[in-house]
Amino acid sequence: MNQIQTQTPLAGQSFTIRRWAPTSIIGTSSFLAVFVVLAALPYMVNLSLVYSMIDLFILLILAMTWNMLAGYGGMVSVGQQAFIGVGAYSMVVIADHLGMNIFFAIALSAVFCGLLAIPISFLVFRLAGGYFAVGTWVISEVVRLTVVQVPEIGGGAGASFGAMSDMSKELRIATSYWIALGAVVLVLLACVLLIRSKGGLALTAVRDDITAASTSGVMVTAIKRLVFVFAGAGAGIAGALIAISSLRVQPDSVFSVQWSAFMIFIVVVGGVGTLEGPIFGVLVFWILKQLLADYGPLYLICLGAIGIAFVLFVRGGIWGLVSRKGRVELFPVGYKYSSNSSIDN
Amino acid sequence: MNLLDPIIQGILLGGLYALFAAGLSLMFGVMRIVNLAYGDFAVLASYASLVVVNAALVNPLVALVFIAPAMALIGYVLQRTILQRTLGLSPLPSLLVTFGLSIIVQNLLLMFGSADQQRLTLGDIDTASIILPLDIHIGVFPLAVFVLAIVILSALSWFMASTQYGRLVRAVSDDPATVELQGVNPKQIFALATAIAFGLVAVAGVAAGIQTSFNPSSGSMLLIFAFEAVIIGGLGSLWGTLGGAMILGVAQTVGAAFAPAQQILAGHLVFLIFLAFLPNGISRRKVRA
Numbered sequence: 001m002n003q004i005q006t007q008t009p010l011a012g013q014s015f016t017i018r019r020w021a022p023t024s025i026i027g028t029s030s031f032l033a034v035f036v037v038l039a040a041l042p043y044m045v046n047l048s049l050v051y052s053m054i055d056l057f058i059l060l061i062l063a064m065t066w067n068m069l070a071g072y073g074g075m076v077s078v079g080q081q082a083f084i085g086v087g088a089y090s091m092v093v094i095a096d097h098l099g100m101n102i103f104f105a106i107a108l109s110a111v112f113c114g115l116l117a118i119p120i121s122f123l124v125f126r127l128a129g130g131y132f133a134v135g136t137w138v139i140s141e142v143v144r145l146t147v148v149q150v151p152e153i154g155g156g157a158g159a160s161f162g163a164m165s166d167m168s169k170e171l172r173i174a175t176s177y178w179i180a181l182g183a184v185v186l187v188l189l190a191c192v193l194l195i196r197s198k199g200g201l202a203l204t205a206v207r208d209d210i211t212a213a214s215t216s217g218v219m220v221t222a223i224k225r226l227v228f229v230f231a232g233a234g235a236g237i238a239g240a241l242i243a244i245s246s247l248r249v250q251p252d253s254v255f256s257v258q259w260s261a262f263m264i265f266i267v268v269v270g271g272v273g274t275l276e277g278p279i280f281g282v283l284v285f286w287i288l289k290q291l292l293a294d295y296g297p298l299y300l301i302c303l304g305a306i307g308i309a310f311v312l313f314v315r316g317g318i319w320g321l322v323s324r325k326g327r328v329e330l331f332p333v334g335y336k337y338s339s340n341s342s343i344d345n
Numbered sequence: 346m347n348l349l350d351p352i353i354q355g356i357l358l359g360g361l362y363a364l365f366a367a368g369l370s371l372m373f374g375v376m377r378i379v380n381l382a383y384g385d386f387a388v389l390a391s392y393a394s395l396v397v398v399n400a401a402l403v404n405p406l407v408a409l410v411f412i413a414p415a416m417a418l419i420g421y422v423l424q425r426t427i428l429q430r431t432l433g434l435s436p437l438p439s440l441l442v443t444f445g446l447s448i449i450v451q452n453l454l455l456m457f458g459s460a461d462q463q464r465l466t467l468g469d470i471d472t473a474s475i476i477l478p479l480d481i482h483i484g485v486f487p488l489a490v491f492v493l494a495i496v497i498l499s500a501l502s503w504f505m506a507s508t509q510y511g512r513l514v515r516a517v518s519d520d521p522a523t524v525e526l527q528g529v530n531p532k533q534i535f536a537l538a539t540a541i542a543f544g545l546v547a548v549a550g551v552a553a554g555i556q557t558s559f560n561p562s563s564g565s566m567l568l569i570f571a572f573e574a575v576i577i578g579g580l581g582s583l584w585g586t587l588g589g590a591m592i593l594g595v596a597q598t599v600g601a602a603f604a605p606a607q608q609i610l611a612g613h614l615v616f617l618i619f620l621a622f623l624p625n626g627i628s629r630r631k632v633r634a
Contacts, residue, residue: 070437074435074437076436076437076440076441078381078444122621123617123620123621126620126624127576127620129377129379129436129440130373130377130378130379130381130436130439130440131373131379131572131575131576131580133379133381133440133444134379134381134568134569134572135572135576135620137565137569138569138572138573138613138616138617141569141609141613142610142613142614142617145607145609145610145613146610257565260444261444261448264441264444268441272437296455296456297452297453297455297456298452298456300448300449300451300452301448301449301452301453301456303448304445304446304447304448304449304452305445305449307441307445308427308441308442308445308446308449311431311438311441311442311445312427312430312431312438312442315438
């Protein structure tokens with residue numbers, strides 16, 4: 001348990017700040033239990049369910065990292081598909097063409113996308129608010145139009161991912177599933193650690209009031225850039241997972257703006273600017289997908305309408321309804337303050 | 346290579362982009378909303394025009410007489426019922442809602458139309474051109490759109506600068522609370538500004554439908570072109586936007602003259618160069634966003 005002892009000279013009192021609360025102890029241990037169950041899932045259910053769970057994990061990673069970007073950093077990007085595509089193609093190049101280990105290749109794809117996000121951030125950070133959103137969209141178009149010019153990675157037709165082709169179908173799907181599950185846990189852990197860190201405190205301040213944060217000495221641009229790079233790396237991991245699970249990287253699909261639509265829907269329905277939100281949002285998304293996905297355009301119209309209804313009437317999302325006063329946190333990221341000594345001390 | 350021809354074509358193409366950019370920039374100027382569904386509403390207007398043309402056997406310009414007011418009405422209602430609720434310090438709600446609208450409009454068009462490319466036609470005027478010396482062909486319709494863009498931008502700029510309503514719009518965009526104290530309802534002004542922007546988008550959508558082709562998902566490209574024109578031109582400057590639109594148009598046509606498949610990428614790259622080196626655009630005004 002982290003406890004920070006603070007001696008304030010003015011009052012001469014000492015305080016204890018606790019990061020763990022009963023809800024976060026229960027919440028985190030339930031997530032660990034869910035993780036154990038999910039890890040055993042390929043032994044229990046049929047292959048097609050396991051396969052569709054990989055998609056769920058990919059969307060969860062995208063939603064969690066987009067939430068850091070928009071929910072905490074206030075940067076509404078509709079261009080994360082730039083990093084999804086680059087992550088998927090990096091996976092093909094690193095694991096297939098260069099023949100490196102798959103785990104190493106995923107990590108390297110993430111690093112590459114994170115590095116790519118640095119120069120991009122210098123361009124798009126010149127735009128604010130809504131124009132930032134369209135700016136990121138333009139960048140993703142530029143990346144797509146550039147990638148399809150490279151014949152070595154298949155040009156407009158795309159490339160196949162063959163590094164796992166010597167496995168049996170069952171083993172391949174189960175392995176992809178475990179890799180995706182592991183990636184979800186790592187990204188979730190990274191989000192929790194980022195929010196818990198000193199940078200996270202600054203980020204939360206930026207989320208709540210950017211002007212106040214800035215006047216309190218938070219280096220707003222630096223912290224935003226950190227989050228932009230983090231989200232770029234996260235989308236890169238998602239892209240690498242798409243290459244692994246679909247065995248084929250098609251430019252029109254990996255660079256599709258529909259990814260942005262899905263991640264935004266998940267975060268908005270779950271709860272913007274909370275760590276718990278995307279987890280609940282992805283469940284809603286998954287249920288809707290099972291019910292409506294056969295209807296094609298109608299399914300997307302429903303997603304759009306539900307998303308708009310949430311923004312207008314349930315702005316905190318599902319998690320906002322659960323924790324009305326903002327006191328419930330399933331992860332140890334809050335601050336609980338208690339005084340150690342009596343007042344007349 | 347003779348670059349004069351692509352440059353002239355690009356300038357004319359800029360007229361079309363300026364028509365698009367004017368409405369986007371109006372909504373941003375007044376309400377600080379970037380309407381991500383903007384291009385999709387333009388495509389909606391193109392399809393509506395196609396439906397009217399096929400049903401009533403009139404030409405698209407006659408259809409526009411009905412469609413522009415209809416789109417303005419949609420804009421008015423949309424602002425009063427949905428967009429008004431998203432206004433605030435944070436741009437997040439309005440972006441999320443307009444992005445949702447974009448998906449809805451796009452998929453409605455897919456449901457009721459088809460994914461094929463469509464085109465509106467004015468008959469012979471489509472391909473008619475004026476031949477100048479040096480073998481330069483100027484299309485009659487692109488020229489008309491360019492002139493129309495200048496007329497509409499002049500009208501808009503006169504309207505904002507010299508009419509009572511224009512003054513109200515500018516006042517509301519500076520400080521809605523104070524304007525409300527003077528007895529004017531800012532919501533009404535916002536809704537009228539949105540109605541004008543949607544009327545403009547109908548004109549731009551039908552013009553684009555005649556000049557190029559469209560399909561249910563071509564809206565995002567139109568949004569991006571309008572956005573690039575606004576940023577190259579510099580926020581808050583109507584004439585800057587026209588300049589930005591012409592620069593974008595020229596970048597695309599000259600790019601296409603060198604490599605026919607790279608028209609759009611060339612436009613994007615010129616936009617990125619402006620963003621990197623001249624972030625306040627050619628009008629170089631600083632505007633809070």
